[in-house]
Amino acid sequence: MTKKLSILVPIYNVAPYLRQCLDSLLAQGLEAGSYEVILIDDGSTDESGEIARAYAEREPHFIYHHKENGGLSSARNAALALASGEYLLHVDSDDWLEEGVLPGLLADAEARRLDLCLIDWADRYPDGTTRPNIDFSALGERIVTGRELIHRHRSYATSWSFIMHRSVVERGRLTFIPIQPGEDVAFFISAMPHCQRIGYYAGAVVYNYRRERPGAITQGPKASKELEAARRLLSWIDETYPYQGKGEDYAALLAPWYDDILADMAMNKIARAGEVKCFAEIMSHFRYRYPSERGARRIAFRLMDYARSSYRLSDLLWSIKRKIR
Structure with missing residues (x-):
């Protein structure tokens, strides 16, 4: 069979x-x-x-x-x-x-x-x-x-x-x-x-x-590790699907994913681990991938930028942003 x-x-x-x-x-x-x-x-x-x-x-x-x-x-x-x-x-x-x-x-x-x-x-x-x-x-x-x-x-x-x-x-x-x-x-x-x-x-x-199993890849005080993994992942997307900044090719469809990937992989730890500067540098490097973001989603993203030193507030803003995307 x-x-x-x-x-x-x-x-x-x-x-x-x-x-x-x-x-x-x-x-x-x-x-x-x-x-x-x-x-x-x-x-x-x-x-x-x-x-x-x-x-x-x-x-x-x-x-x-x-x-x-x-x-x-x-x-x-x-x-x-x-x-x-x-x-x-x-x-x-x-x-x-x-x-x-x-x-x-x-x-x-x-x-x-x-x-x-x-x-x-x-x-x-x-x-x-x-x-x-x-x-x-x-x-x-x-x-x-x-x-x-x-x-x-x-x-x-x-x-x-x-x-x-x-x-x-x-x-x-x-x-x-x-x-x-x-x-x-x-x-x-x-x-x-x-x-x-x-x-x-x-x-x-x-x-x-x-969730929260001791020794799991997704556990532990490792915001730096997750941020570096996010950087490698986004760099891989850049290399695999080069972005031209226009059109409806697959690379253009991936553009707004960048802040989502960073949020999902690292945002819930960076404030507590003191990795705000590293997070901001990565965001700045890849910001060109989604230059047309605007409206409620963009406002929520900018609020998160200003509020990322507060874990509870930034976590709430990411939750709101994910609901309205």
């Missing part, structure tokens, strides 16, 4: 969480032989490798592969190289899926012949707090192209917040570039020109994202 789905799981030092992740994949109710789970052990130094290997020895549709540590992008690319499914789903090894959600998600993607199907997820905090995320719910039942999604919605999808038809990866020769955090943003941006049919799955919250 041809595999409908490859689930790609990069693994590095997540022993306390890995069993919950893998058990959630086993609890999907997918037909035997219709899917595979690619486990990439990126040189773990804890028990993660042993746990993953044990699952692969017990479950015939689990495939275990060990490699030297090369970082998250390297692990994701190794998984892509091994995957054979018609659709691809990335799952981080410290997160988990809701029980039994994948059959409905796959059926919806197939019925609508989608290149990419966006999903809802929930942020899960250590104190038990749950915060649902429905960033793409405005799509409703409509089907859009990647260019339309970039232009009108301007919310990027993390690598685990969609399933993608493998033909998109093949057409775009897509790989993950070594920027953490931000490799999934670059992957998403690269994929959009090759997506003609993108839809939103409103059937259920599919994914549970573990």
Whole structure:
């Protein structure tokens, strides 16, 4: 039987969480032989490798592969190289899926012949707090192209917040570039020109994202690291999609993303970490990418510029700006 789905799981030092992740994949109710789970052990130094290997020895549709540590992008690319499914789903090894959600998600993607199907997820905090995320719910039942999604919605999808038809990866020769955090943003941006049919799955919250895990890439007092990652990501966009300052080419559609990328990756930490000057320098360097911003969005952006020394106020202004974009 041809595999409908490859689930790609990069693994590095997540022993306390890995069993919950893998058990959630086993609890999907997918037909035997219709899917595979690619486990990439990126040189773990804890028990993660042993746990993953044990699952692969017990479950015939689990495939275990060990490699030297090369970082998250390297692990994701190794998984892509091994995957054979018609659709691809990335799952981080410290997160988990809701029980039994994948059959409905796959059926919806197939019925609508989608290149990419966006999903809802929930942020899960250590104190038990749950915060649902429905960033793409405005799509409703409509089907859009990647260019339309970039232009009108301007919310990027993390690598685990969609399933993608493998033909998109093949057409775009897509790989993950070594920027953490931000490799999934670059992957998403690269994929959009090759997506003609993108839809939103409103059937259920599919994914549970573990917030504030000790040792996670997205945690820690590292505003400088995030700002540098943002700088590298924006420089990559500059080089990959040179901006001419006019027209409706793909580079022009990406222009207003620059302040959003900086906000999402770094704004919530810079005020507390004393990185205001560095943030301002990066913003100044890339400001030419969106010279025509005006109206309420531009006002909110300028207010944020003046108020960025106040974490609570700047965070509120970014929230308002994201709602009105």
